[in-house]
Amino acid sequence: MNRSPIFSRGTVFAAAVLCWAILQVGCSAVLVASYDETTDRLLTDLSQKTETAVVRADAGQLSAQDQETFFSESLGTVRTLKARSALFAKNEDEIAALAQLEQRFEALQKHGAPPRTSLTTGLRGTLLDLQQIQIAKKRSSVFSAGLKKSSSKP
């Protein structure tokens, strides 16, 4: 038996397109992990401690004891950050950058020389990279909050 369709092909196609659009709009794109204020604060503290140690090393004022304390405390902070970052989805780039930061600190500690400006450019570069990651996440988080606010307006 040949049944006549209730809806034309065009109507079905238009409905499918509309459903697809609604589904797309209903769920926002998430490509990076959300901004984490604690990670940002720990990184800022670590950068500040590193810059202080570098200034003291350049001035010949960082004792062997202070140097060892600086490396052990810094590695403790980096490992805390690594554990925390692994809790967030879509955070692979940050986890990789933190693994790099851990390697930078370990290499410098193993090398044994004071953390002078000349020896810490790689380390400070990786710290800068992680700060840029926080800046990008924060900008995105502020932008998403603005979108939610504007779309919830009646």
Add this chain to the structure above:
Amino acid sequence: MSINISQLIQSMLGAATGAAKGHGEDLKNYLEARAKLIAEGAAAIASDRLEGKINDDDVTFAFDQIKESEKSAAAAVSVTLKAAAQDAINAALNVAASAINTAVGVAIL
């Protein structure tokens, strides 16, 4: 009320471009800061070596560490580009949602 497709595309593109623009400026500032850090580091390596404050092994170590740090630089650029794409897509979707709501006369989305 029907949707004007060409007008909607223009609005979506405008919203997406605006959303990505801030990340573009951040990326420029970051790359400048990173280039400055490496340049100053290279100058410090040369100066410390000339003054005998570091030896040849230190120079090799310092430069290897700079090269290694490019891996985390790639991660920073990757996150910035992903965040820019995310904001651009969501801005465009937000415009599309508003257009659908206006067209149907009810705030469905």
